[in-house]
Amino acid sequence: xxxxxxxxxxxxxxxxxxxxxxxxxxxxxxxxxxxxxxxxxxxxxxxxxxxxxxxxxxxxxxxxxxxxxxxxxxxxxxxxxxxxxxxxxxxxxxxxxxxxxxxxxxxxxxxxxxxxxxxxxxxxxxxxxxxxxxxxxxxxxxxxxxxxxxxxxxxxxxxxxxxxxxxxxxxxxxxxxxxxxxxxxxxxxxxxxxxxxxxxxxxxxxxxxxxxxxxxxxxxxxxxxxxxxxxxxxxxxxxxxxxxxxxxxxxxxxxxxxxxxxxxxxxxxxxxxxxxxxxxxxxxxxxxxxxxxxxxxxxxxxxx
Amino acid sequence: xxxxxxxxxxxxxxxxxxxxxxxxxxxxxxxxxxxxxxxxxxxxxxxxxxxxxxxxxxxxxxxxxxxxxxxxxxxxxxxxxxxxxxxxxxxxxxxxxxxxxxxxxxxxxxxxxxxxxxxxxxxxxxxxxxxxxxxxxxxxxxxxxxxxxxxxxxxxxxxxxxxxxxxxxxxxxxxxxxxxxxxxxxxxxxxxxxxxxxxxxxxxxxxxxxxxxxxxxxxxxxxxxxxxxxxxxxxxxxxxxxx
Amino acid sequence: xxxxxxxxxxxxxxxxxxxxxxxxxxxxxxxxxxxxxxxxxxxxxxxxxxxxxxxxxxxxxxxxxxxxxxxxxxxxxxxxxxxxxxxxxxxxxxxxxxxxxxxxxxxxxxxxxxxxxxxxxxxxxxxxxxxxxxxxxxxxxxxxxxxxxxxxxxxxxxxxxxxxxxxxxxxxxxxxxxxxxxxxxxxxxxxxxxxxxxxxxxxxxxxxxxxxxxxxxxxxxxxxxxxxxxxxxxxxxxxxxxxxxxxxxxxxxxxxxxxxxxxxxxxxxxxxxxxxxxxxxxxxxxxxxxxxxxxxxxxxxxxxxxxxxxxxxxxxxx
Ligand SMILES: Nc1ncnc2c1ncn2[C@@H]1O[C@H](COP(=O)(O)OP(=O)(O)OP(=O)(O)O)[C@@H](O)[C@H]1O
Ligand SMILES: [Mg+2]
Numbered sequence: 001x002x003x004x005x006x007x008x009x010x011x012x013x014x015x016x017x018x019x020x021x022x023x024x025x026x027x028x029x030x031x032x033x034x035x036x037x038x039x040x041x042x043x044x045x046x047x048x049x050x051x052x053x054x055x056x057x058x059x060x061x062x063x064x065x066x067x068x069x070x071x072x073x074x075x076x077x078x079x080x081x082x083x084x085x086x087x088x089x090x091x092x093x094x095x096x097x098x099x100x101x102x103x104x105x106x107x108x109x110x111x112x113x114x115x116x117x118x119x120x121x122x123x124x125x126x127x128x129x130x131x132x133x134x135x136x137x138x139x140x141x142x143x144x145x146x147x148x149x150x151x152x153x154x155x156x157x158x159x160x161x162x163x164x165x166x167x168x169x170x171x172x173x174x175x176x177x178x179x180x181x182x183x184x185x186x187x188x189x190x191x192x193x194x195x196x197x198x199x200x201x202x203x204x205x206x207x208x209x210x211x212x213x214x215x216x217x218x219x220x221x222x223x224x225x226x227x228x229x230x231x232x233x234x235x236x237x238x239x240x241x242x243x244x245x246x247x248x249x250x251x252x253x254x255x256x257x258x259x260x261x262x263x264x265x266x267x268x269x270x271x272x273x274x275x276x277x278x279x280x281x282x283x284x285x286x287x288x289x290x291x292x293x294x295x296x297x298x299x300x301x302x303x304x
Numbered sequence: 305x306x307x308x309x310x311x312x313x314x315x316x317x318x319x320x321x322x323x324x325x326x327x328x329x330x331x332x333x334x335x336x337x338x339x340x341x342x343x344x345x346x347x348x349x350x351x352x353x354x355x356x357x358x359x360x361x362x363x364x365x366x367x368x369x370x371x372x373x374x375x376x377x378x379x380x381x382x383x384x385x386x387x388x389x390x391x392x393x394x395x396x397x398x399x400x401x402x403x404x405x406x407x408x409x410x411x412x413x414x415x416x417x418x419x420x421x422x423x424x425x426x427x428x429x430x431x432x433x434x435x436x437x438x439x440x441x442x443x444x445x446x447x448x449x450x451x452x453x454x455x456x457x458x459x460x461x462x463x464x465x466x467x468x469x470x471x472x473x474x475x476x477x478x479x480x481x482x483x484x485x486x487x488x489x490x491x492x493x494x495x496x497x498x499x500x501x502x503x504x505x506x507x508x509x510x511x512x513x514x515x516x517x518x519x520x521x522x523x524x525x526x527x528x529x530x531x532x533x534x535x536x537x538x539x540x541x542x543x544x545x546x547x
Numbered sequence: 548x549x550x551x552x553x554x555x556x557x558x559x560x561x562x563x564x565x566x567x568x569x570x571x572x573x574x575x576x577x578x579x580x581x582x583x584x585x586x587x588x589x590x591x592x593x594x595x596x597x598x599x600x601x602x603x604x605x606x607x608x609x610x611x612x613x614x615x616x617x618x619x620x621x622x623x624x625x626x627x628x629x630x631x632x633x634x635x636x637x638x639x640x641x642x643x644x645x646x647x648x649x650x651x652x653x654x655x656x657x658x659x660x661x662x663x664x665x666x667x668x669x670x671x672x673x674x675x676x677x678x679x680x681x682x683x684x685x686x687x688x689x690x691x692x693x694x695x696x697x698x699x700x701x702x703x704x705x706x707x708x709x710x711x712x713x714x715x716x717x718x719x720x721x722x723x724x725x726x727x728x729x730x731x732x733x734x735x736x737x738x739x740x741x742x743x744x745x746x747x748x749x750x751x752x753x754x755x756x757x758x759x760x761x762x763x764x765x766x767x768x769x770x771x772x773x774x775x776x777x778x779x780x781x782x783x784x785x786x787x788x789x790x791x792x793x794x795x796x797x798x799x800x801x802x803x804x805x806x807x808x809x810x811x812x813x814x815x816x817x818x819x820x821x822x823x824x825x826x827x828x829x830x831x832x833x834x835x836x837x838x839x840x841x842x843x844x845x846x847x848x849x850x851x852x853x854x855x856x857x858x859x860x861x862x863x864x865x
Contacts, residue, residue, distance in 0.1 A: 026644060030644075031644065032644035032647045032648050034584070034647075034651070096839055096842075096843065099843055100842055100843065100846075103846065105842065105846050107580070107582070107643065108842050108846060110582060110584075110643075110644070110647050111782055111786060111838055111842060112838070112839055112842045114584075114778075114779050114782060114835075114838060115779075115783075115834075115835040115836070115837075115838030115839035115842070116835065116839060117835070118776070118779055118831050118832065118834055118835030118838070119832055119835035119836060119839065121831075122828045122829070122831045122832045122835065123832060125825065125828045126825055126828050126829070126832070130824070130825075130828075235775075238651075239651065239652055239655050242648045242651070242652070243652075246645070246648065250644065275663065277659070277662065277663035278659060278660070278663055280655060280656075280659045281655065281656035281659040281660060283652065283655075284649075284652035284653065284655060284656035285656070287648065287649055287652050288637065288649070288652075291637040291638060291641070291645065291649065292637060295637075295640075295641055295645070
């Protein structure tokens with residue numbers, strides 16, 4: 001039970017990071033982006049490539065940090081993956097979404113994102129193979145926190161949680177204390193007025209993709225560290241991430257954070273009563289429950 | 305010869321392509337003066353201001369700011385030519401605090417920002433008291449105050465205000481209009497939309513009357529106060545018809 | 548020769564079944580503007596519904612009621628309709644993203660449920676051994692395939708005629724009016740929510756019919772047949788054909804199914820052995836590229852909607 005809760009918090013922190021970018025994009029560009037979860041895959045694989053590269057160039061970097069399985073090489077790769085994934089998100093927007101937006105086919109953006117999800121996911125399969133990969137083959141033993149009930153925690157998991165909370169804290173600081181953060185919130189609330197106050201929308205859209213992509217990349221690496229890396233990370237995470245945004249209310253960044261934890265914890269706690277095979281369906285049940293009780297989510301506003 | 309800081313020449317503009325709301329509107333705004341636009345509801349007053357601000361697309365005609373043609377310029381570039389705009393509704397960010405709303409518009413002011421913010425708070429004491437509250441929690445009048453403060457923060461040469469006194473008590477409305485007068489006397493050029501015709505004509509320098517997207521009449525405010533045509537437009541127009 | 552003919556029969560039979568699903572989607576998206584991201588679930592509901600209701604008794608799971616075939620087919624459609632109604636009632640009044648996400652969720656959950664609930668659906672191995680009507684009677688598999696081909700074509704024609712009649716009826720005009728301008732339709736005293744719900748349920752039942760026919764054709768259904776990615780394939784067909792136009796939808800289905808089988812054949816024939824494993828991957832990239840490419844360069848589809856009722860259309864003419 002407690003073990004499920006702890007696992008849920010960990011998964012939740014990963015989902016939250018994915019959901020933040022998704023909710024921002026959904027709010028600003030007004031479309032459900034089915035390809036957002038593929039950014040997690042891009043991030044996970046980008047880190048895999050650079051991890052290998054750094055370790056090869058500077059073998060000293062291939063040593064793991066303290067009790068973690070994470071190496072210095074991978075640690076550095078996380079940041080590179082974040083940058084590259086943010087750029088990929090911008091690139092995809094420029095090549096596809098922006099052009100469809102400008103043609104005035106806003107509703108078509110959702111299909112376009114279907115198409116992009118297929119393309120990205122399968123290009124990754126083609127480039128890296130269908131088999132699962134790991135950042136490290138080393139086995140790191142879990143630390144036994146208690147024997148009865150048995151609670152196991154891996155050092156990596158603690159690292160992931162701390163990092164995720166750190167990224168979210170940075171984002172919170174930016175949004176609540178800096179004029180740069182105010183511009184993002186201003187555009188989210190009222191794009192026209194934001195323009196009137198001198199904010200250039202296209203710049204903010206680019207920044208949103210970068211932030212969303214970077215957080216998604218970190219989430220992807222953390223997911224890979226905690227589970228394994230495979231080309232279908234996006235397919236497996238798209239629904240839980242959507243569920244997190246709906247729980248939190250589309251457009252609410254804090255809602256997305258909370259929604260991520262709620263979905264992560266609920267999906268893991270559900271395993272107490274459900275066989276584990278059913279866990280991919282749990283996010284859907286959560287979505288149904290939210291739509292039934294509070295369609296606009298915890299912090300969402302009514303928007304039609 | 306008057307020094308014209310802003311003018312439109314025969315502009316046609318509307319929200320949907322092929323469906324113009326404004327038909328060949330020409331207005332000009334002399335320096336350090338107040339020009340007021342009046343007209344019945346739905347006449348296109350807000351649309352005219354939005355067209356100048358770059359929010360509503362202009363399909364023909366031109367807009368000049370001084371000698372510079374600003375037709376088709378993006379709304380976010382208007383600050384660069386010294387134009388500020390206070391929309392009729394939704395003119396503040398409700399989810400930001402009052403202080404954050406001001407910091408947002410002052411974000412390029414650098415070291416001056418703190419000082420200017422302080423000046424604005426002194427000018428609008430009610431805002432100062434609530435600086436850490438969400439702007440969405442302000443009363444209607446206080447919101448208008450904040451919206452005007454946000455426009456003034458960037459020290460614009462030209463200020464366009466869409467019914468800044470709407471929904472205010474007579475006293476507060478009078479204060480807003482007095483503030484507008486002071487700004488104009490201080491050198492700013494102001495284009496104003498007003499519902500209260502008598503009040504507007506009393507303190508404005510120049511007046512344009514718009515109905516159904518057409519230019520009906522214009523002239524010195526003083527001359528129009530007793531003009532019978534104004535009464536006709538208002539009584540025969542939508543404003544009375546709807547009431 | 549007989550090989551070519553029987554392949555053609557196979558091809559057209561499957562294409563007709565897929566066309567029916569695309570027509571269902573066209574009713575939802577093309578005519579009503581409803582975004583269904585879970586087509587696979589409604590096809591699956593029809594397929595599983597049919598096999599469970601109309602199949603022969605199975606040792607260790609639900610089903611085997613041996614229902615009269617048309618009733619079983621109808622039963623499958625009703626299952627799809629109920630599923631659609633449940634999702635629709637929750638999302639019809641919200642902005643369109645919610646419907647897209649919720650229906651996508653249905654597809655994920657449905658596949659997941661069918662894969663795991665051994666007691667109901669036979670789990671991952673699916674349900675085999677559906678006794679196809681007249682199969683034993685006809686005996687020869689070739690003649691049976693011709694018979695089924697005619698049956699599938701007939702169903703496609705019937706669905707097509709039904710939809711053409713529907714969109715020309717007052718109800719059809721109402722659907723398009725809502726798609727174009729929700730507030731205007733509302734001001735006419737119509738309740739857009741309930742009308743859209745009807746169209747959504749009807750479209751999903753048509754998908755259920757397609758699912759039933761699909762399961763009949765293969766005499767077998769498993770979770771592998773109703774992966775959420777099936778939705779993307781059906782969407783590609785509609786986008787290529789041109790939303791709003793039923794003939795275009797059918798053409799799109801034939802075209803994409805053709806591209807799919809042709810690319811599959813080409814890859815298995817000419818690609819090096821190592822690449823064979825990735826045939827599906829390459830095919831999905833192709834589908835993705837087709838979707839995105841169409842939206843970028845020909846958003847109205849290859850066969851755009853002819854029936855113009857939109858306000859912008861009216862204005863352009865006046
Ligand atoms: N966002 C919009 N989209 C389409 N049409 C609009 C929009 N806003 C206003 N209109 C139309 O443009 C016309 C002029 O509206 P506008 O807001 O300019 O009037 P106004 O003179 O400011 O009226 P009021 O005194 O009520 O503020 C109206 O017929 C209105 O229906
Ligand atoms: Mg107005």
